[in-house]
Amino acid sequence: MLDRKFVLENLEAVRQNCINRGVPADSLTRFMDAETKRRALLAEAEEFNRQANDLNNKMKGATPEEREKLKELGKSLREQKEAAQKSHDELDKTVLDILAHIPNMTNPAAPIGNDDQANLEIALGKTPIPKFDFKPLDHLELGKKHDMIDFEAGARVAGAGFYFLKNDAVLLELALQQFAVQLLVKNGFVPVSTPDVANTHTLHGIGFIPRGPETQIYSIENTDLNLVATAEITLGGMYSGQVIEAEQLPLKLVGISHCFRTEAGAAGRASKGLYRVHQFTKIEMFAFSQPDQSDALHEELRQLECDIFDAMEIPYRVVDTATGDLGGPAYRKYDLEAWMPGRGTDGEWGEVTSTSNCTDYQARRLNIRYKNKNEKGTHFVHTLNGTAIAISRAIIAIMENHQQADGTIKVPKVLQPWLGKEVIGQPK
RNA sequence: GGAGAGGUGGCUGAGUGGUCUAAAGCACCGGAUUGCUAAUUCGGCGUAGGGUUAACUCCUUACCGCAGGUUCGAAUCCUGUCCUCUCCGCCA
Known part of the structure; x- marks a missing residue:
């Protein structure tokens, strides 16, 4: 959520930002109208309150007759205040509703464009795209061959x-979990194993809308709980309503959770197998920072993602996400797309990680602030998130890129200690 | 799941309808004094919104888990709800 005062004072910039992101901007006029009226009503209600408070103080020394008169006056003041308050609250709801649909501002460096066609490739990983002198299999075929994945049984259950x-x-x-968590702990992240469910307020704060049409979220009947789509939800919610000491920032967390997604409306060859599933395990980075730290921290998260995929010897490219393809809370977003030889006809890039700087957009809704010692007041933190490893997609990339002519799959060196072997399967 | 107790400022904790503009202590900040790993003393010390100003400068509103209600007036009374603790039950 953007700051309402900021929107009011920067209406044209906000409007242009909506246009760049492909979000309708016509609600801004309604916003301005409602917010202006809301403020006037708030002042009105407060004035009635002030008068009523004044009157209550006179009550103490009053004679019985005076008291009766004051009571009447007090009652009418209270009624007028209630009326103003009620109109105010209704307008406030309208304002918040509009605000909820206005996306975050955008880093000026982000490429401007309508959709993922405008995304900008900005870097390549250290590992070259593999050249096979045989017909490579996709991860489903490999999974069947080595008895690693069972979709039929999943469907039965x-x-x-x-x-x-x-x-x-x-x-x-x-192995992937161990590798990622240990690497991140070495880089100052606090490891966290999170709840796999969260209440609706927390989901809203991060930017998910459960229980609506076309929601990606599974909700639990007769409760306020929802299965999380990412640990971003729980890690952000972990500090909702809290004030963090400035010295503790940046605060970096690495969360382990299951992720559940309904994937409403998604199907087809491009999402066969493990690529798009309803449940997977994910190691997620999350960070709280001061505003002037967040851009650098975002680069750090991106670099860590690169380090992880370089270490696993997986070819990838880094993509700077275009304005029209950014999620609402993101100020800037980088994706890592790994080469997946089994995807498409001759292999394709497939998203394996995503890291966003959400500036204060989530923090405002979740009310997460920080405080400088010896300074009055507080400020909203910036929040950032980034995938360390989404297990299912990482498995695709490993299996398909590291397959060999003899049918086996090489285990990347960094993972060998946990698998206890150098190859998966018997050569033949 | 059952029974009970409780949620008050950074922390401890007092407060059962109007001097609560929330006592006191701790912590913290500033001054004074004495002097040496500190003591004493005086003062200050929450958050958010609105208005105002050269200025957190002044004014004002709200906030005692959260949401409602009663009342001229609520931290205080009532209802609901969430959370914490204790005991019992069940259980990996």
């Missing part, structure tokens, strides 16, 4: 889009 990982896929999942 939970429906399409669910799966069982088996054998070396499980070892791989655990």
Whole structure:
């Protein structure tokens, strides 16, 4: 959520930002109108309150007759205040509703464009795209060959889009978690194992809308709880309503959680297999920072993602997300897209990580602030998030890129200690 | 799941309808004094919104878990709700 005062004072910039992001900007006129009226009504209600407070103080020394008169007056003041307050509250709801749909401002350096076609490739990973002298298999075929993934059983138990990982896929999942968490702990992240559910308020704060049409979120019936789509939700919510000492910033967390997504309306060859599933495990980075730290911290998160995928010897490219493709809370976003030889006809890039600087957009709604010692008042923190490893997609990239002519799959060196082997499968 | 107790400023904690503009202590900040890993003393010390100003300068409103209600007036009374603690039950 943007600051309402900021919107009021920077109407043209906010309007242009909406246009750049492909979000309708016509609500801004309504916003301005409602917010101006709301302020006037607030002043009115406060004035009635002040008069009523004044009157209550006179009550003490009053004679019985005076008291009766004051009572009447007080009652009418209270009624007038209630009326103003009620109109104010209604307008406030309108204002907040409009505000909720206005996206965050955008880093001026982000490429401007309508959709992912305008995304800008800004870097390539250290590992070159593999050249196979045989017909490479996709991860589904490889998974079947080495008995690693069972979609049929997943469907029997939970429906399409669910799966069982088996054998070396499980070892791989655990290895990926160990590798990512240990690397991040070495870089100053606090490891956190999070709840896999969160209440609706927290989801809203991060920018998810559960229980609406086309929601990506599973909700639990007869409760206020929802299955989380990412640990970003719980890690951000972890500090909602808190005031953090400035010296503690930046505060970096690495969360482990399951992620649940309904993936409403998504299907097709491009999302076969593990690429788009209803549940996966993810290691997620999250950080709270002071405003002047967040741009540098965002670069740091991106670099860590690169380090992780370089270490796993997976070819990837870094993409600077265009304005029209940014999520509402993001001020800037980088994606890592790994090369997936089994995707499309001859291999394609597929998103494996995403890191966003959300500036104070989430913090304002979640009310997460920081305080400088010996300084009056508080400020909103900036929040940032980034995928360390989304297990299911990382498994695709590993299996498909590291497959060999003899049918086996090389285990990246950094993961070997946890798998206890150098290759998956028997050569033949 | 059942029974009970409780949620007050950074912390401890007093406060059961109007001098609450929330006592006191701790912590913290500034001054004074004595002097040496500190003591004593005086003063200050919450957050957010609106207005105002050269200026957190002054004024004002709200906030005692949260949301409602009663009342001229609520930290205080009533209802709901969330959370914490204790005991019991169940359980990995």
